Amino acid sequence: MDSDEILVSLRRIMHRIDLHSKQLQRTSGLTVPQLLILHSVARAGSLPVSAIAREVSLSQGTVTSVLDRLEKRGYLVRRRDSPDRRVVTVSLTGAGKQAVEEAPGLLQEDFVDRYDRLPDWEQKMLAAAVERIASLMDAETMDAAPILEAGTIDPAADPPDASA
Numbered sequence: 401m402d403s404d405e406i407l408v409s410l411r412r413i414m415h416r417i418d419l420h421s422k423q424l425q426r427t428s429g430l431t432v433p434q435l436l437i438l439h440s441v442a443r444a445g446s447l448p449v450s451a452i453a454r455e456v457s458l459s460q461g462t463v464t465s466v467l468d469r470l471e472k473r474g475y476l477v478r479r480r481d482s483p484d485r486r487v488v489t490v491s492l493t494g495a496g497k498q499a500v501e502e503a504p505g506l507l508q509e510d511f512v513d514r515y516d517r518l519p520d521w522e523q524k525m526l527a528a529a530v531e532r533i534a535s536l537m538d539a540e541t542m543d544a545a546p547i548l549e550a551g552t553i554d555p556a557a558d559p560p561d562a563s564a
Contacts, residue, residue: 406533416507417507420507423504424503424504424506427504428499428503428504430499430503431466432507433456433458434469434470435499435500435506436506437456437466438476438500438503439506440452440455440456441476441496442492442500446491447489447490448487449463449464449467449488449489450487452490467490474493474495474496475492475495475496475499476491476493476496477490477491
């Protein structure tokens with residue numbers, strides 16, 4: 401495979417991520433980080449903000465910004481933990497639970513399912529190849545979460561068509 405074929409494959413991956421992000425925003429009105437956070441809270445029942453940040457691999461500041469938007473839309477509520485008033489616990493409202501149930505699957509879920517079915521040697525080969533590509537593109541030190549999303553640089557931003 402020559403460099404042009406690799407670049408075409410990378411472009412296809414980027415295009416697939418972009419299409420999926422737009423479809424998710426169109427059908428659910430949610431961004432990928434918003435949906436990841438809702439899924440995380442739904443699985444646990446309620447979680448402190450710091451635990452959500454760890455689980456979705458986003459900074460606490462980004463998570464707080466996403467939570468602000470989700471709370472304004474009526475998808476979740478935040479409460480101060482009674483023994484330690486510094487701890488803010490997040491839980492879903494009925495609307496938040498419904499949004500999680502009705503939202504389409506995330507692209508990374510399908511990827512992880514398929515990747516996990518590969519033999520160990522192939523997983524290691526792919527991981528090494530992708531890490532090497534990141535290195536060749538001077539991207540190996542960039543901070544990134546395991547989220548497949550295209551579009552806005554700020555994952556807390558509302559989707560363009562979801563402001564209603």
